[in-house]
Amino acid sequence: MTTAAVTADGRRTKAKPATMAQALGRALRDSMAEDPTVHVLGEDVGTLGGVFRITDGLAKEFGDDRCTDTPLAEAGILGAAVGMAMYGLRPVVEMQFDAFAYPAFEQLMSHVAKMRNRTGGAMPLPITVRVPYGGGIGGVEHHSDSSEAYYMATPGLHVVTPATVDDAYGLLRESIASDDPVIFLEPKRLYWSKADWSPEAPAPVEPIGRAVVRRSGRSATLITYGPSLPVCLEAAEAAVAEGWELEVVDLRSLVPFDDETVVASVRRTGRAVVVHESPGFGGPGGEIAARITERCFHHLEAPVLRVAGFDIPYPPPMLERHHLPGVDRVLDAVARLQWEADS
C-alpha cells in the first residue's frame, strides 16, 4: 500500500516502500546537503558506501573530504572526530560493527562524553556515532553485540535507537543537529525492514528523549526499543487471542529516558515487562524496572519482569535464535504477571 504525503510546499508525493537503511542514508545525505559542517568518516564509508551501504553515494556527491575513508583505527577515528568537532565541524562517525567500537571506548568515555562538562560548557562536541548493533542476522562472532548498557552508563552521551523507518530518518537528522554527542544505535536486523516512506515529505517524529506508545492496551505494558519492537508488536497481536490488550512503548531514546511516558503507561495498566536482547544482568531492563518500581509501586499488580538475552557472550549464529527473546518468551512473561488478580 502506498499513501500520499504532503511536502512543506504543499506538493503531494507518493510514499513508497523504503528500508530503514535507505532512510538512514537519506538522513545523512540531507544533513550534509543542508549543513556544510557535517562530515562523515569511518571505515569503508567512501567508495564502498559502508558494509551496510548506508553511506552509499555520499563520497560521490560530497567528495572524499566530506565522506572520508579513514585508516582502520576506531580510537583514531573517534579521536580525530573530537578534534574536528573542536574546530566547528559536525562529524558523523560510522563504527563498522558493535564490537569493533570497543577500541574507541577510551575516547568515548574520557573525551566525547565529558568535553562539555570538563570545559564548563565552553566546548560542546556535536558528534554522532553510528553503531550497527544487535543480532539476528546470522553474523559471526563479534558482529552481534548489544552494547547499549555501556553507553547508557556514561553521563554526557545521548543514546538513541530507531525501530521504525520514520524514526530512522527523523532521529538521525536530530542526532546530527544535536549539540551533544549522540550514540546512534542502528538495529542491524531492521536495516531491511520496510515501510511506506517519502523522502520528500518524511513524517515528523517525536524529538530525542520522547518515548512513543506504538500500540495501546489496558492489560499490561511492554517496554522495548530498537530490534525488539517488532517482536513486542507481534506478541501484542498474538496476545489478543488470550484476551490480553498489551500496550507497547517504544523508548526510542535510552538517554535521556522518558520516565513520563513509561510511568503513565504502567500506571494505566498496572503491569510491565521490559524486553530487550542485550544481556539482562546489568542491562537496561534492570534500570528501567527499578525506575518503574520507584514511581509506580502502588499501581503495580505484579513485579516488573524482564525478558532479555541470556547472560552469555553472543552465541554462534546457528544458536542465536535460542538466545534472542522471541514472541513466545514475551508471552510467557506476560502470562507470569498473575492474571488471576485481574479477574
Add this chain to the structure above:
Amino acid sequence: MTVQELPGAAAYRPTPPPAWKPITDPAPLLPDPEPYRVLGTDAVADVDPELLLRLHAELVRGRRYNAQATALTKQGRLAVYPSSTGQEACEIAAALVLEERDWLFPSYRDTLAAVARGLDPVEALTLLRGDRHTGYDPREHRIAPLCTPLATQLPHAVGLAHAARLKGDDVVALAMVGDGGTSEGDFHEALNFAAVWKAPVVFFVQNNGFAISVPLAKQTAAPSLAHKAVGYGMPGRLVDGNDAAAVHQVLSEAVARARRGEGPTLVEAVTYRMEAHTNADDATRYRVDSEVEAWKAHDPVRLLERELTGRGLLDDEGLEQAKEAAERMAAALRDRMNADPELAPMDLFTHVYAEQTSQLREQAAALRAELDAEQDHDEQDAEAGR
C-alpha cells in the same frame, strides 16, 4: 639446494611478485643519531639574540612557576602538581613557536607551556587545584584542556588540524606527549592518521627518561622515539631538550613544514625530569642521585645563561631583572591561589548536556534541597550562638 635441483622442477620458474616499491623513501625521514644542539655550537651565531633573551626570561619565569606551584601543594592549595623543572626549554619553545591562530594540545605536565602561551596562571591550575576540570575556554586561547589520559589528546590535534585545513585555515596543531605516552595506542593511531591525511600537526615528545618509575629502556626497544616516525611516513627529529634554542629551531621548522602543507613531524626532545613524577611520588625508589647530578650540569636555564653571559648579551643586571620578574609572577600566583575559590555545587548539573534531562533536573532539585537544609541549619546554629 637450488630450485633447479628439485626433482621435476626443471621447468619451474617462480613468478615474481607484482612490482612493488616503498611508498616513501625512508632515508630522509630518519632522525640524526645525535640530538640536535645549538647552544655552544657554531649554529648559535644564526640565532637572533632577541630570541635568546626572550627564551631566557621565559625559562627563568617557568622555573620559578614550577617551584611556586610545588610549594603550593605543600600548603594544600594544589591537590597535585607534576613539575616540569628541567624541562622548561621544551615547555617554553612549544609555546613560543606557535602563532596565535595555532593550537596547543598539552598533557597534564604542560601547564607551563599553556601559561607561556598566555593562559592565566590561576586558570591553568584549576584542574590541579580540583575546583574545575578546565578553568578556561579552550577556543579563546586555542589551548586544548590539559589532558590526563595519556596520548588521547593526540588524535584530537590531528582532527583539529585536519578540520582547519579542510576549512582553508592556515592553522597548525602542536601536540605534546611524554615518553611513556608513546607506547599508547592513541599515539600510534594519531601518527598514522596525521601522516595519511597530511595533517598540519607537530607531535612533540618530551623524553624525560621516566614514565612515573619506568625508564625508557623498559618502555621501548626503538633506537629512539623519533625513529618511530619513519614507520608512519613522516620525518622524525631528535633534539637536545635542554637546549632552548635548539628546541625552538627544530619545532619552528616542523611547524613551518606543517604550514606549507607538507604534513606532520615527530620531534623527540631528550631531556630529564629533575623532580619526582609529581609531589606525591618518591623518585629515590627508582633512580640514583648521580644521574640527577649529571643532568644538573646540563640544566636548560644554566645552558642558556652561559651562552648569553659568555657572549656579553646578558649581564648581572639583566639576570637580576629576569629573576625579579619571575618573583613578581610567583608572588601574584601565591596571592591569588591563597584565596579560596568560590564553588557553586549546582554547577554539577549545568554542563552535562546542552539541556538538562528530566533525570538531572530531579537530581538537581534534590541537591538544592540538601543545600537549603544545610544553610538553614547553619543559620540556626549562628542564631543560637553555637
